[in-house]
Every structure is written in C-alpha cells, then in structure tokens.
Amino acid sequence: MRPSTSTRKIYASCSTRSRFFSNAVHTRSQQKSDATPSSPPEAGYARLTNRGLISIAGPDSTTFLQGLITQNMLITNDPNRATRQTGSYTAFLNSQGRVLNDAFLYPLPQADCASPDEPAWLIEVDKNEVASLMKHLKKHKLRAKLKLRALEDGERTVWASWKDHEQSRWAAYNLESPSSSPFSLSSSVAGCIDTRAPGFGSRLITPGAEDLRSHVPDETQIAGSEVSLGSYTLRRMLHGIAEGQSEIIHASALPLECNMDMMKGIDFRKGCYVGQELTIRTHHTGVVRKRILPVQLYTEDQGALASADAPVYDPTAELPLPPSRTSIYKVSTRRMRSAGSFLGGVGNIGLALCRLEMMTDVNLTGEHTQYDPEQEFRVSWTATEEGSSDHQGPGEVKMKAFLPSWMRDFILNGGVRKNTRTREAEEGHRARELLEQLEEEETLRQKE
Incomplete structure (x- = not known):
C-alpha cells in the first residue's frame, strides 16, 4: 500500500524539521566551541575566515598605494627606488591620522599577474570593512591607471601559521630580494612574516578554499595541524595584538597607540601619505601614553x-565580556579618571587600550607616576540595548594589564626613534671616518 499524499507531506515535514534541528544543534555547539576555544598549540595553522581580500592591479598601483599606506612600497635606501618584493603589515589612515583599516599587503604572485611588467597587489583587511575600504580607495583613485576588485569568498584563503620558540625559515622572505621567496615563480601562494610580535608566525594567501597543506606540504614550513579561528584569536590576544576594526576602532584609533610602530607597520622615513602629519609629529615630539x-x-x-607574570587562559572560566570601548576605572569608592578602555576578549583573556603610567610600572617621562602595584582596576557596564547584537545584562569584572617583555624593551629603549638616531649616528661616524681618510690621502699626495 502506497502512502497517501498527506502522509508523504507529513513525513517530508518531519524530515525537514529533523534536519533543521540537527543543523541548529550543530550551529549552537559550534558557537559554544568558538566562544570557549581550546588553548592554542605550540605549532599549528588557522583559516582566517574573518579576513577579506582586495585586488589592485595596474601601472599606477604601486605609486597609488605609496600615497595611502603607512608602509613603504619601495625598498628602503635603494638609490634606484625599486619596488619591494615582499608582503608587509601596514595601515590606511584618514586625514586626521586615525586608523581606517589595519591591513597586510602582498605582491600578487607572478603566476596570477595579467602581465609580468604590470604590478599587482593583494590587500588583506577585516572582512566587514572590505566595502568601506573599497569606497576609500575609489575616492582617491581619480585618474590613476589601475583596477580595484573585492575577491569573492573561496577565491583565495587567508591563513596564519606558527611554530613557537623557533624562528621561521621564512625570515629571509622579509629581505628585499625576489630570490628570497620560499615559493617558486610559478606558485600561486603569497605570504610574509607576521612582524606584529617576535616569533608570531607567518601569513599566507592560497588560491581556492583547499587546506593549506595541499599547497604547502613541507613540514619544515608548515607545522602542526589546523586549529579553529577562536584558538588563533586567543593566541593573538595573549601576544597583545589587536586586529580588525572591532578592536582597532575605525577612524578613532591612533596607529602608535595600536603598537603599529613596534609591529613594523610604519615607515617613518618614507614620503607623504594620507595621515602622515600627525603620525610623524607624535613619533618625533610626543610621548605615547596609551598602548593596547x-x-x-x-x-x-x-x-x-x-598575580601571574602573564595572562593565564582558563577555558572553564565563565565571565561576562564587557562591551567594546567600555571604560576602565580604579577600584575605589569614588569615580576617578579613566585608565583606558576595553576592546575585546575571549573567555578570561582580552585586549584593552591602557594608560601605561596608571596600569603598568612603565615611567615615560621620569616624573611621578600614578602606578600602584596593589591597585586593582574594574570594568562595569549597564544593560545593553535589547535587540543589539551584543545584548547582555549589567555586569562588572576586574582587570589586570600585562606588558609583554618585547613591548617593554621597545618602550624603554626609545623605540623606533632611538633606533633611527642610532643609525644616523653610525652613518655620521662612517662619513667622518671616510672624510678623514680622504684628507690623509690628499695630504700624502701633496707631499709626493
């Protein structure tokens, strides 16, 4: 006996509901897994689905980007002004020197270039900001000979790869020589060293949506297995690295407060670019009092x-995360000056824009600081508006800031400015030695 039409409809309806229920359970479990990721392994790689790509190609693409980003598109100190051949960390600023987008820039692999003589680049940014950055680029394009295109999902994939306590074999890839690339000229893989923290790893762009190992099978280059985006985010926050405009607030954050000078994302000796004036002035004359x-x-x-020397991640800790940009205050009976603002977090680990002389023992000016090792800080908030994406009730948590050793060394040693002065002093010393040598040779020649 064949089932009636109504019976078939009921069966189909139940089957559909069963699939929806199964998908819903999978989605909820996935969300829970992302909310409490496992501790990042010492070696691994992650698919960065939160990042998007923009292609820019054409005869004027290099000079166009040179006038918009904080990084130098040309090889430093090269008298021929040759174009760099490596990827790098950089940022797009507005005219007031505020960060519009943090980004990675990669030369498009020669295998994918329309013409070997025509420069082409890939810009990696926060996926939610692709449309905004495209609008910014088109506004400045004017009559420049170039083509802009936002890449579709699955067209190329962004990866982060790392192996703790070991310098990547690709360190030479940050040298300005085409032969230093670990990929052949026929390869469609692009990449660079992630300079935002010492030993943080590498950044890679592969064609298609296949696993990274299908493109880079060499165990000496890619170690470990694939981990979730949440584990990568946790590792990034433990290193004190902000990423994307949920943490580097669009048109509000200053590049030096976001540690972009430490992360080799700014070339202070390049020519003019949008937002350069305030950045250079702060670098040369100002003191960066707040850092992420x-x-x-x-x-x-x-x-x-x-009380530990570094943040300790506890996957079992159930703490409410403060809304982004919530102010940080000292734990006291009266409301005092803000010590910073919370930016984002995973579990009991987060990132915050902190006043260094209030929340750390760093003394920037040599004068009296407000730091007290016994002082605690708190973040409290009222209920967020119902219906918002991060709706939650009121809450309060305590917070302790940590200054990674590499950040501390950078700040105490005077940062890029002192390093630049040291290089200039060395160059001046060599010039004086050369002048003295020439004078001695001229004196000997006259005596002859």
Whole structure:
C-alpha cells in the first residue's frame, strides 16, 4: 500500500524539521566551541575566515598605494627606488591620522599577474570593512591607471601559521630580494612574516578554499595541524595584538597607540601619505601614553590568576565580556579618571587600550607616576540595548594589564626613534671616518 499524499507531506515535514534541528544543534555547539576555544598549540595553522581580500592591479598601483599606506612600497635606501618584493603589515589612515583599516599587503604572485611588467597587489583587511575600504580607495583613485576588485569568498584563503620558540625559515622572505621567496615563480601562494610580535608566525594567501597543506606540504614550513579561528584569536590576544576594526576602532584609533610602530607597520622615513602629519609629529615630539595591552579578566574569587607574570587562559572560566570601548576605572569608592578602555576578549583573556603610567610600572617621562602595584582596576557596564547584537545584562569584572617583555624593551629603549638616531649616528661616524681618510690621502699626495 502506497502512502497517501498527506502522509508523504507529513513525513517530508518531519524530515525537514529533523534536519533543521540537527543543523541548529550543530550551529549552537559550534558557537559554544568558538566562544570557549581550546588553548592554542605550540605549532599549528588557522583559516582566517574573518579576513577579506582586495585586488589592485595596474601601472599606477604601486605609486597609488605609496600615497595611502603607512608602509613603504619601495625598498628602503635603494638609490634606484625599486619596488619591494615582499608582503608587509601596514595601515590606511584618514586625514586626521586615525586608523581606517589595519591591513597586510602582498605582491600578487607572478603566476596570477595579467602581465609580468604590470604590478599587482593583494590587500588583506577585516572582512566587514572590505566595502568601506573599497569606497576609500575609489575616492582617491581619480585618474590613476589601475583596477580595484573585492575577491569573492573561496577565491583565495587567508591563513596564519606558527611554530613557537623557533624562528621561521621564512625570515629571509622579509629581505628585499625576489630570490628570497620560499615559493617558486610559478606558485600561486603569497605570504610574509607576521612582524606584529617576535616569533608570531607567518601569513599566507592560497588560491581556492583547499587546506593549506595541499599547497604547502613541507613540514619544515608548515607545522602542526589546523586549529579553529577562536584558538588563533586567543593566541593573538595573549601576544597583545589587536586586529580588525572591532578592536582597532575605525577612524578613532591612533596607529602608535595600536603598537603599529613596534609591529613594523610604519615607515617613518618614507614620503607623504594620507595621515602622515600627525603620525610623524607624535613619533618625533610626543610621548605615547596609551598602548593596547593584553589583560586578564577575573572576579573576587579568582584574584590568584591576576598575580601571574602573564595572562593565564582558563577555558572553564565563565565571565561576562564587557562591551567594546567600555571604560576602565580604579577600584575605589569614588569615580576617578579613566585608565583606558576595553576592546575585546575571549573567555578570561582580552585586549584593552591602557594608560601605561596608571596600569603598568612603565615611567615615560621620569616624573611621578600614578602606578600602584596593589591597585586593582574594574570594568562595569549597564544593560545593553535589547535587540543589539551584543545584548547582555549589567555586569562588572576586574582587570589586570600585562606588558609583554618585547613591548617593554621597545618602550624603554626609545623605540623606533632611538633606533633611527642610532643609525644616523653610525652613518655620521662612517662619513667622518671616510672624510678623514680622504684628507690623509690628499695630504700624502701633496707631499709626493
């Protein structure tokens, strides 16, 4: 006996609901997994689905980008002004010197270039900001001979790869020589060293959506196995690295406060670009009083975690995350000056823009600071508006900031400015030696 039409409809309806229920359970479990990721392994790689790509190609593409980004498109100190052949970390600023987008820039592999003589680049940015950056680029394009295109999902994939406690074999890839690339000229893979923290790893762009190992099978280049985006995000925050415009606030954040000078994302000796004036002035004459730092979130009964020398991730900790840009204050009976603002977090680890002389023991000016090692800080918030994407009730957590050793060394040693002065002093010393040598030779010649 064949089932009736109504019976078939009921069966189909139940089957559909079953699939929807299965998908819903999978989605919820995936969201829970992303909310509490496992601790990042010492070696691994992650697919960065939160990043998007823009292609820019044409005869004027290099000079066009040179006038818009903080990084130098030309090889430093090259008298021939040759174009660099490596990828790099950089940023797009507005005319007031505020960050519009943090980005990675890669030369398009020669295998994918329409013409070997025509420069082409890939810009990697926050996926939610692709349309905004495209609008910014088109506004400045004017009559420049170039083509802009936002890449579709699956056309290329962005990866982060790392192996802790070991310098990548690709360190030479940051040298300005085409032969230093670990990929053959016929390869469609692009990449660079991620300079945002020492030993942080590499950045890679591969064609299609296949696994990274299908393009780079060499274990000496790619180690470990694939991990979730959440684990990569956790590792990034433990290193004190902000990424994307949910953490580097669009048109509000200053590049030096986001540590872009430490992360080799700014060339202070290049020519003019949009937003250069304020950036250079702050670099040469100002003191950067606020920096993005990793922070530990805790409650009254978790105070022991906050006394460690570095943030400690606890996947079992159930803490409410403060809304982004919530102000940080000292724990006291009266409301005082803000010590910074919370930017984002995973579990009990986060990032915050902190006043260094309030939340760390760094003394920037040699004068009296407000730092007290016994002082605690808190973040409290009221209920967010119902219906918003991050709707939650009121709450409060305590917070402790940490200054990674490499950041501390950079700040205490005077940063890029001191390094630049040292190089200039060395060049001046060599010039004086050469002049003295020439004078001695001229004196000997006259005596002869």
